[in-house]
Amino acid sequence: MKNFHYHMPVDLFFGQGQLQQLAPQMKRFGNRVLLVYGGGSIKRNGIYQQIMDIFAQEQISFWELSGVEPNPRLETVVRGVELCREHQIELVLAVGGGSSIDCAKVVAGSVQYDGSPWDIVLDSSLAQDVLPIGVVLTLSATGSEMDPMAVITNTQLNLKYGVGHPDFIPKFSILDPTFTYSVPASQTAAGTADMMSHTFENYFTLQDGAFISNRLAEAVLQTCIQYAPIALREPDNYEARANLMWASSLAINGLLKYGKDCPWSVHAMEHALSAYYDVTHGVGLAILTPAWMEYILDDTTAQMFADYGYHVWQLERSLDTMSAAKAAINKTREFFASLGIPMSLRQLGIPEDMLETMAKSAPKGGNTINGVKPLHWQDVLNIYKMAY
């Protein structure tokens, strides 16, 4: 078990009706707010109006950064930074899923920095005096409501990079599962794939002795497998939406990686796709994950995948290790397919002759993704081809 530092100071309010916490939480930081949201789903489902009512009642002054893209773009961050400076913003409030939250984080971190926010994406130590960040979550997926990470896309450079900073942890997050009732089936499925992928990235490591963290990861995976199908059948099933929402936070808030070295593999490969083709992140992950599993399956990794099969998919212990590993990988692919996710890169409209370009851009700042098995760009290309 590796050494670690636990530090997760967010105040998180979970459950139906918790929007009542918004006013007292905002007032801890001021009453000049930048409201960050996406394409307008919060207007259709009524959450925007509820927040307007609270702003009016509490005499909150606010400015809007709307239209944040599913893969939030640098130019949107720049627009938010300008709004913060112009209006002396005291709190950046994201209402939405990971895109809005990630955008809010990098906005909050860039206000006191003179250069481009892209510099901060490349080197988070440049972020000083990060503005307080608040969250009202409307999509269970990225876990950004309870972690220090953000992912930003630079369309000019065709790069999608993650960045972490301790002050990117939201000061408060409000998680009301009923706010996800109106999430469409395709996004519910993609969000589940995203949180399962976060769990996989933490879970699949070799011999680090962090038994407890691996069992916790299996708890999160079992929760996704149990409730995603229910949420698809019954979008307003509270128990399903609630379990998925909390799973999305636990998958990435650190819990599953304590005591482990987790060199994520699949996210880097997916980010290269999204940077070029605006792929839905969770869909890209669902397609790549089983291909990656198959690609790295050998005698050194078979036990790891077999254990996953025994513990998560309740495979018979009588199955030998390699057979169990293969069965677990197949179960994974079948599960994602059962959620209605298109399971090949071809179906996403990505041209085959672009695979090599994307594969070369996947390793961030080097030639190799340092995963369970190191992946050179040719390995990435092979995995892309298997997933095509």
Added chain:
Amino acid sequence: MKNFHYHMPVDLFFGQGQLQQLAPQMKRFGNRVLLVYGGGSIKRNGIYQQIMDIFAQEQISFWELSGVEPNPRLETVVRGVELCREHQIELVLAVGGGSSIDCAKVVAGSVQYDGSPWDIVLDSSLAQDVLPIGVVLTLSATGSEMDPMAVITNTQLNLKYGVGHPDFIPKFSILDPTFTYSVPASQTAAGTADMMSHTFENYFTLQDGAFISNRLAEAVLQTCIQYAPIALREPDNYEARANLMWASSLAINGLLKYGKDCPWSVHAMEHALSAYYDVTHGVGLAILTPAWMEYILDDTTAQMFADYGYHVWQLERSLDTMSAAKAAINKTREFFASLGIPMSLRQLGIPEDMLETMAKSAPKGGNTINGVKPLHWQDVLNIYKMAY
């Protein structure tokens, strides 16, 4: 799934060598320290000297509150409060297990209160301006290093009560598994029973829909079952000590109760024993837990215990519900016995004619313990008799 508030702002440093964090963490709060510890095991195993060296090097002024009892007593708290006032203490640093930490918490909370610290045990809202609390953990058991709770014994009134306050969460906790290598077998066993009991108290509830929290609880239980026997056989097995140490924190830091109503039952029954006879807390819990399970086992609770058996003890699914429940209870008793814990109240030297007196004092401030099944004092007496 019930609503909840997550708030766990401790800075926790886990792993071998993390004592290097002590100096920078202390300096966040000042350099006048009350050092709180127990019967002197930290002098025998060298941890005391390591801390003395750090104090000398960093020019920390310190005063000692030593000899904290295994069930920490009100009069020791009073002594600590006086030291804090006399020497303008800025940080209360507990070095030890739950006893020292709990004592440190109530000391820290009572310095600014004019009356008896017992008032604060009865009503934590009386605690104002709680002094910062730091922890160096040397025993995996109570989880006090990562929770807002403390338990104090009033020997004059024969009462042992728990008390919680948000500012009783330590500002920092240092968890080095090697610091538990010298913990004797009996305390390793009792500590494991304590953390398993915390997990049980959170886990055994009826129909709250918190699927994910129950799966997480099973992860903690599996960890205890996996590693306690190894730690007994090989006291300096790092992997075993590390997994147990982190399990002790996760069992009670809130993770396992989010989304649930957890009306603890067995702790109240055990506290009544400890208040009269200074029973080792974990031993009392290990004895009472299987008896309590058997006492409340009926058609309404059988599924709950059966699920525990299927998921934690890998009982065959072909077993019917009631048989699985009974088998799971037996497995629990056998496991505690296998750790060398004396499994009857008689063996602890408690006189049978005192059971009724203790049973009447078990429900705190009322006639009933509001557990999975409400327990009137006669029920408590029945359970004591089953465990005798």
